[in-house]
Amino acid sequence: MNDVTTEKKTVLIVDDEENLVHILARKFEDEGITAYTAFNGREGLTLAREKRPEIMLLDVVMPEMDGFEVLRALKEDKELSDMPVILLTNSSSIETVAQAVTSGMNEFLVKTEIGLDEVVRHVKQRLGALR
Amino acid sequence: MNVRTQEMSYRADWVALTLFFLLSAVLWGFEDGIARMFLYVPGLSLSEVPLFERTKTLLLQFLNVLVGTFCYLALFQYKLHAAHTRMVPVAVPDDGFLSREQLKVLYEDSPVPYFLIDTTGALHAPNKATLRFFGGTVEECERTNLFERLVTPDAAHDIAMLHTKVERSVPLSEEEMSVKTFRGEVRRVLVSIHTVASAVNMPFRHLVTFVDVTKERQNEEAKTDFLLLASHQLRTPTTTIRWYTDYLLHTPALKLNDIVRGYLEEIHRGNERMIDLVTTLLTVSRIEMGIVAPDIAPVRMDELVQDLLQELKPDYEKKKQHIEVTKIGDDRFMTDRAMMRIAIHNLLTNAIKYTPVDGSIHVYALYGADSGTVMVSDTGCGVPLAEQDKVFTKLFRATNARKIAASGTGLGLYLTRAFVEKLRGSITYESQENVGTKFTLTLPRVAPGA
Numbered sequence: 001m002n003d004v005t006t007e008k009k010t011v012l013i014v015d016d017e018e019n020l021v022h023i024l025a026r027k028f029e030d031e032g033i034t035a036y037t038a039f040n041g042r043e044g045l046t047l048a049r050e051k052r053p054e055i056m057l058l059d060v061v062m063p064e065m066d067g068f069e070v071l072r073a074l075k076e077d078k079e080l081s082d083m084p085v086i087l088l089t090n091s092s093s094i095e096t097v098a099q100a101v102t103s104g105m106n107e108f109l110v111k112t113e114i115g116l117d118e119v120v121r122h123v124k125q126r127l128g129a130l131r
Numbered sequence: 132m133n134v135r136t137q138e139m140s141y142r143a144d145w146v147a148l149t150l151f152f153l154l155s156a157v158l159w160g161f162e163d164g165i166a167r168m169f170l171y172v173p174g175l176s177l178s179e180v181p182l183f184e185r186t187k188t189l190l191l192q193f194l195n196v197l198v199g200t201f202c203y204l205a206l207f208q209y210k211l212h213a214a215h216t217r218m219v220p221v222a223v224p225d226d227g228f229l230s231r232e233q234l235k236v237l238y239e240d241s242p243v244p245y246f247l248i249d250t251t252g253a254l255h256a257p258n259k260a261t262l263r264f265f266g267g268t269v270e271e272c273e274r275t276n277l278f279e280r281l282v283t284p285d286a287a288h289d290i291a292m293l294h295t296k297v298e299r300s301v302p303l304s305e306e307e308m309s310v311k312t313f314r315g316e317v318r319r320v321l322v323s324i325h326t327v328a329s330a331v332n333m334p335f336r337h338l339v340t341f342v343d344v345t346k347e348r349q350n351e352e353a354k355t356d357f358l359l360l361a362s363h364q365l366r367t368p369t370t371t372i373r374w375y376t377d378y379l380l381h382t383p384a385l386k387l388n389d390i391v392r393g394y395l396e397e398i399h400r401g402n403e404r405m406i407d408l409v410t411t412l413l414t415v416s417r418i419e420m421g422i423v424a425p426d427i428a429p430v431r432m433d434e435l436v437q438d439l440l441q442e443l444k445p446d447y448e449k450k451k452q453h454i455e456v457t458k459i460g461d462d463r464f465m466t467d468r469a470m471m472r473i474a475i476h477n478l479l480t481n482a483i484k485y486t487p488v489d490g491s492i493h494v495y496a497l498y499g500a501d502s503g504t505v506m507v508s509d510t511g512c513g514v515p516l517a518e519q520d521k522v523f524t525k526l527f528r529a530t531n532a533r534k535i536a537a538s539g540t541g542l543g544l545y546l547t548r549a550f551v552e553k554l555r556g557s558i559t560y561e562s563q564e565n566v567g568t569k570f571t572l573t574l575p576r577v578a579p580g581a
Binding site: 024117 | 370373409
């Protein structure tokens with residue numbers, strides 16, 4: 001049990017819905033997790049390379065670069081390919097789910113189906129598993 | 132009326148017309164001669180008998196009108212007769228078959244593209260609709276090959292499949308494919324190929340027909356795109372409301388007073404109803420557009436029912452309702468889990484919602500060899516007799532149900548039936564007002580498509 005760190009946990013939220021990003025970031029900060037925010041895929045990728053967050057919450061439908069394009073870019077980046085990503089979307093269509101599965105996603109949350117607390121709980125669970 | 136009689140009536144039409152022109156010509160051309168024969172007195176000049184002149188003109192005009200009227204009447208009669216003959220819906224020869232000429236006209240002028248191919252796919256005898264479809268001449272069409280015109284992601288495989296079918300004279304019925312025209316357009320087409328078995332010595336003995344469905348497919352795609360866009364646009368604001376009210380209600384540091392908390396809870400509940408409504412409406416639209424395909428996989432029906440009862444426990448416990456579950460038989464099904472979950476969820480939530488405090492709900496599952504039945508009966512308000520035939524219709528809510536629960540979309544049972552029928556099952560119900568309702572859902576053990 002010597003790997004428990006006092007360092008603050010970090011999450012990167014990438015979503016073009018600024019209202020959602022704002023309240024999520026506030027909730028994470030309340031929970032003692034540092035939240036970095038980006039409002040499109042390209043910005044998110046740049047911030048991921050710069051800040052190296054422990055986990056990424058990633059929206060699918062976004063301008064400039066969508067969630068799946070970000071995922072592909074992450075996989076190609078040796079230093080970021082292991083970063084856990086939770087896909088966060090409004091679409092629960094079979095097509096989106098299928099695309100998420102083929103992109104190697106193992107966690108897929110539909111925004112309208114879960115509350116704010118549940119999002120934080122999922123992130124904490126993944127972060128807990130990492131340490 | 133057979134073809135021969137019809138042809139004769141057309142001939143009569145022409146005879147009447149010719150007769151009319153001949154008589155007119157005789158009257159006008161030989162007017163003078165006729166006048167001389169009947170009206171002039173030999174040896175007298177016209178100036179001496181002005182009365183004859185006047186009488187002659189009058190009589191001739193009268194005769195002209197008389198004969199003209201007769202001819203017109205005769206022609207009109209013939210026309211009527213001919214028109215009547217043409218109205219006969221199907222004109223076939225006495226032996227019951229169309230003549231070779233008529234068949235040729237049908238083939239040539241049909242709005243459906245027809246052409247023949249040989250086993251290599253080489254095209255022959257394209258009709259006019261085929262030329263319009265490809266946008267080329269007969270020669271251009273006859274130089275082309277159907278198989279080479281196919282544009283599919285796996286063209287090689289599709290061509291091999293088609294080739295084998297044509298070679299073995301296996302009929303192809305409305306197989307949807309993409310075909311490239313001479314204009315370079317790619318059109319979606321339902322292709323049917325039928326082999327004329329008797330024409331063994333003919334190389335081009337495979338008749339191909341096209342049904343162009345490009346427009347229909349484009350409309351479907353536009354609808355799907357709209358639906359996905361609407362789903363995204365409608366869901367985002369409701370998620371915003373949910374997360375913000377979540378934050379306000381679950382952050383003790385904010386120290387909300389009771390009134391503010393109460394109002395926020397109302398906003399939260401209202402928004403939850405909105406989310407349910409939007410999700411249901413989108414599902415209904417997807418079902419109606421036929422873009423919801425069942426995902427058939429193994430499903431343990433008992434597990435599904437137990438999960439749902441666990442999920443709904445807070446609701447029925449709050450109303451102190453008694454839930455009884457009886458199950459008989461093997462609960463393994465091959466069906467769509469998500470669809471069945473929504474269907475049974477709707478039946479259970481209705482039972483809980485419309486059954487009073489201390490009432491009872493019985494879930495009775497009987498699984499047979501080929502099908503299974505899940506019955507959900509309650510001691511609720513029931514459906515008034517006068518409204519019972521509308522229970523599964525869209526947006527229907529019984530008058531007594533509205534009084535008990537103001538909220539409700541009127542789409543739950545409509546969706547339940549739509550899903551059950553998609554899985555080739557059925558749903559029926561019995562109800563008595565103020566006594567209770569029993570829904571019986573029957574499902575095949577293996578849904579089609581498994």
